[in-house]
Amino acid sequence: MPLRWQEVTSRWKAGRVNELDAQKDGHCDATGSRPTGVLRGGHMVAVETPRIRKAQLAFGLSAWVLLGLAAVSQASLGERTSWAPPAQVATPTQKPWRSARLPRSLRPVNYELELWPWLFREGSSGLFLFHGRSTVTFRCLEATNLVVIYSKMLNYTEPVRVKSGADRSEVPVARVWQETANDYLVLLLRTPLRKGRVYTLQAAYCGELTDELVGLYRVEYTEAGVTKLLAVTMMQPTDARRVFPCFDEPALKATFDLTVIHRPDQSAISNMPIKRVSALWIHGQEWTVTIFERTLKMSTYLLALVVSEFRFIEETYHGVQFKVWGRKEMIEAGEGDYALKVAGRLLEFFANKFDISYPLTKMDLVAVPSFESGGMENWGLIIFREVNLLYDAKEESESSLRALTLVLAHEFTHQWFGNLVTMRWWNDIWLNEGFATYFSYLGNSFVNPDWTVDSFFAGKSLSAAFSSDALAISHPLSPRQQEVYSIEHISQLFDDISYDKGASVLRMVSSFMTEELFLHGLTGYLREFSFRTANYTDLRTHLQQALDNQKMVQLPSNLASILDTWTLQMGxxxxxxxxxxxxxxxxxxxxxxxxxxxxxxxxxxxxxxxxxxxxxxxxxxxxxxxxxxxxx
Structure with a gap:
């Protein structure tokens, strides 16, 4: 089980945290270029690097001991090297770690995740790190002696353990290695996991808090002439594995229990409301521990976190608490007022449109100075570039206001198309982005009826779709799954075809089906696949059912013969x-x-x-x- 903050404190008071512990604890190479440990006897063993060692000693005590992110070792390195894998444990001949997709033998149930982002430089090394500890609960669907899980740029500081969920007995690990070509951490077990049983995988690790705008990263900004730092996440599409070991594929949904430790002058916000906040004193310094409520069942890329000194404005609209966060000077200047004013109405508009209520009790909207995309739709915590959430009426034009509203409506649509129902694999990403793009225009027109849908859509999305789809290098809306397997292939699908052609095809279907029938089919689709995943044929089936259950609209042929030609081929x-x-x-x-x-x-x-x-x-x-x- 993860070492709790209370245990850390008690250990400190009992005098059991000392320099010997620091010498025995594992260390992390924060560059992410290589682990500072070696695999001996199936376990990750720490190897010191002078740079990290210097950083830890500059802080006064071992970082791992302070947070409890690595257990105190009871054995020396020499003792660990004697843990050799038994000869009878043979490496599987099928080698599923060579595949770009996870084997289907395990399915996650819950992640218990503890994170501590260090928003300060470590002594003279100048490094920024984050530390983590995770417990992944998963169910075994097929008997196997392998655990294959995604992990990227994480350095493990104690043995990764697998335990039975029933009696908490440890499953012996014969060998552990990282398959970097596919971002896998692979565990070869001495005894197989049994079908139908529940197990846990426990890990302690650290990584670099980079400024690369992916995973959990840091942002530097100025406020009133003072340089400040914040930590923020961007997990989509495949960067949750940079923050914690996980089954990082959209179909493998689970719940998340997140705990974050941060400075008292900072706020931590995540997908869910705060469950509990407590103080933690470490070596005379106060820290805050924020524990969040368990999330809904969702894909890994939707987990989100912001740790900052931001300010917010708030209001409650029909039972949902809305907050707009940003730099203090911008919030006090009223630049978040417009977003807060329209947020409640816009979310209710989509809830009525889809005939399904928004399933959370809060919605945080955060404006970040450096963010990779215009916005990220994390459930309950949408993160934006500042320009896409904050509006200065004295400096910006109406076209800027319309663009801001379009992004806001896009991300709100994702709360249903993407979060509630997620595409099964990335080849159908248009089921997320095409819907969000199409309905963003309807939301825009709802907020301001003078912003008509048709002319705006034709000049923006339809034009972009025509331009991109007229190229020989275009692709179908739904390419074959086999074509979309690497991170590069996945990233390339976030383009005008998935967004703008997807929206254009949906607009066409809504037109010849009528909007009423189209929405009726979508509601059935969303209800059947809530908290699950779907593909293009699932959508088409529900639209066809809506057509079959009435007689007013009759097509010359079934929907598949019409729609497939627009989705399964390019151009x-x-x-x-x-x-x-x-x-x-x-x-x-x-x-x-x-x-x-x-x-x-x-x-x-x-x-x-x-x-x-x-x-x-x-x-x-x-x-x-x-x-x-x-x-x-």
Whole structure:
């Protein structure tokens, strides 16, 4: 079990924390370039580096002892090296750690996570670190003697342990190694885990608090001429593994219990309301321990944390507490007032639109000086670039206000499309981003009816979709899962196709289905897959069900034959009508018709016919068929 803060304090009072403990504790190379430990006998063993050692001694006591982030070792390095794996434990021949996707044998249930970001330089080393301890509870779905879990740039400071959830007995570990090519931490067990049983994986570690805008990172800013630091997270798409060892795939949802230690003059905010706050004295210095309520079941990339000296304004709207956070001078200047004014109305608009209530009791909106994207939709804690949340009415134009509202509505839509229901794998990221983009325009128009949807959409998203999808390097909205396996492939899907073409296709479907039927299908989709994941065919099925359950709107064919051609292949057609013969032809439109398209279509080409070839339709026959169906 994690060493609790109370245990740390009691150890200190009992005089059991001393320099000998510091010598025995593990150490961390905060550069992230390599672990400062070696694997001996299946366990990570600490190896000192002079730089980190100097930093710890400059602080006065070992950082690990202060926080309880590494247990006091009872054995010397020499004793640990004698823990050799038994010869009868053979390495599995299938080698699932070579795959870019986790094996399906384990499924997470809960993460108990304790974090301490150091927003100060360690002595003369100039390093910024964060320290962590995690307990992952997981269920075994298939008998296995392997635990494969994501871990990146984390240095383990004590043996990683696996225990049975029933009797807390330890499962012996034969070998541990890091498979860096796929960001895996791999544990080979001496005895297999049993199907249906619950287990825990316990780890203590540290990492660097970088300024790289990923994982848990630091931001430096000035306020009233004073330089300050904050810690903030950006986990999407695959950076939760930089903060704690986890099953970092969107379909592997779980709950989270988060504890954060920070200075008393700082605030810690996360996805959930604060459960308890207490003081902790370490070597005469006061710290604050903030414990948050357990989260809803969600994907790892949605876990969020901000530790800062920010100020906030707040209001409660229909039972939900809204806070807008930012630099003190900006909040006091009223730059958060507009966001707070529209937040409650906007969230209620989407709850009514989707006929599903927002499931949390609070919503924190935080403006950060340095942030990778315009906004990040973490459940209950949305993080923005300052320009996308704060508004200075004296300096900024109405177009800036409209852009801000668009981002706000985009992130609010994600509370349903992305958080409540998440795409099963990243190849369907448009199910998150396409919906958020489309409904952001509706939310924008709701806030200010003068901002009409159609002209704004056509000039922004539709135009971007046409431009990007006319390139030979475009891709389908839903490419095959096999094509999307590396971090690079995943990151490349956060583009105009997923956002703007996705929104354009949804707008088209809403138009020919009617908005009422479209929303009815979406509500069914959201309700069936709440706290779960879905793919494109799940969405299409629910839209088809909405069509099947009424008689007012009749399509010339089923929805799959229409929608699949827009989602499962790239590009769009240019249509030519011969007004003399009535012949209609269509051809894959490319901005440069001489470029070579290498991607094949499941339909033998784009829309119909091979890529670059024309497909034909007699307009008279088409009109006749529509007349028979009562459409003309």
């Amino acid at each position: 769009y057609p240019v249509v030519t009508i011969n007004t003399s013969s009535g012949l209609v032809t269509q051809q894959h439109f490319l901005v440069d018709h001489l470029t070579n398209v290498t991607r094949t279509s499941p339909y033998g080409g784009i829309c119909a016919g091979d890529v670059g070839e024309r497909s034909e339709l007699d307009l008279g026959e088409y009109e006749q068929s529509r007349t028979v169906q009562g459409q003309l």
